Amino acid sequence: xxxxxxSPTHLIKTRGQQVTLRCSSQSxxxxxxxxQQALGQGPQFIFQYYREEENGRGNFPPRFSGLQFxxxxxxxxxxxxxxxxxxxYLCASSLGGGGPNNEQFFGPGTRLTVL
Amino acid sequence: AQRVTQPEKLLSVFxxxxxxxxxxxxxxxxxxxxxxVQYSRQRLQLLLxxxxxxxxxxxxxxxxxxxxxxxxxxxxxQEEDSAMYYCALSGLVSGYSTLTFGKGTMLLxxx
Numbered sequence: 001x002x003x004x005x006x007s008p009t010h011l012i013k014t015r016g017q018q019v020t021l022r023c024s025s026q027s028x029x030x031x032x033x034x035x036q037q038a039l040g041q042g043p044q045f046i047f048q049y050y051r052e053e054e055n056g057r058g059n060f061p062p063r064f065s066g067l068q069f070x071x072x073x074x075x076x077x078x079x080x081x082x083x084x085x086x087x088x089y090l091c092a093s094s095l096g097g098g099g100p101n102n103e104q105f106f107g108p109g110t111r112l113t114v115l
Numbered sequence: 116a117q118r119v120t121q122p123e124k125l126l127s128v129f130x131x132x133x134x135x136x137x138x139x140x141x142x143x144x145x146x147x148x149x150x151x152v153q154y155s156r157q158r159l160q161l162l163l164x165x166x167x168x169x170x171x172x173x174x175x176x177x178x179x180x181x182x183x184x185x186x187x188x189x190x191x192x193q194e195e196d197s198a199m200y201y202c203a204l205s206g207l208v209s210g211y212s213t214l215t216f217g218k219g220t221m222l223l224x225x226x
Contacts, residue, residue, distance in 0.1 A: 004158075033214070042119075042201050042216030043159070056211030090159065104214065106159040 002027045004093050004107035012113045013081050021076040021110045023091030031055070032074040033104060034066060035090040043090055049074055050096075078112075086114045117142040117206045121217035128192050129225050136187040136220050138176075138202030147205040148178055148185040151216070154198045162187075162200070172196070192224045 005024045013019050025032050031050045035043035045058035049068035063079040078085055088111050092104035118141040128134055140146060150162040163171045165178045176187045185202060202217040
């Protein structure tokens, strides 16, 4: 069984640029959730994808967007980067739309630094 | 709005001492609550969930709806329990199931 993987591990961008982060879900999982974890904070829910459709969204502006592919891997895209976007971005995969009975399995994260 | 509060950033105890990591929540419906743990250099992972009413690695947590709390307890702490602990609540926001995390408590167990 393959766990959740994320790429890249680290990334440095400048303000105004765009970034794409990638996540491969655990084998057999059809749901991917993305979280932003700022320094000293807990993970904050960005959005979730279930069977290639957005299935929930947290309090993030539209410049945060995502995709899920037929193999259930996912991308997080952030446009017009701001300094406050600097954070660890976590991806988690689960089964069945990510309801409370479905455990989320987390990836190692991508550390984004915006200068 | 759903909210999770972990009042302690850091909890430091000696090996063998009892541990209680506090978690309070705010949610208008019937919550599902979890504890996640992150050991050094490892990824975030589920420790336990209240619906299972289980004990994992000696840890237990009881949901107290009257006090809106879900404190994590262990009678005798071990050095390997040192980690970052996050309390999380699963609830419905705009019809979708959403996981809301607290800010976390770092547990340090000294020999």
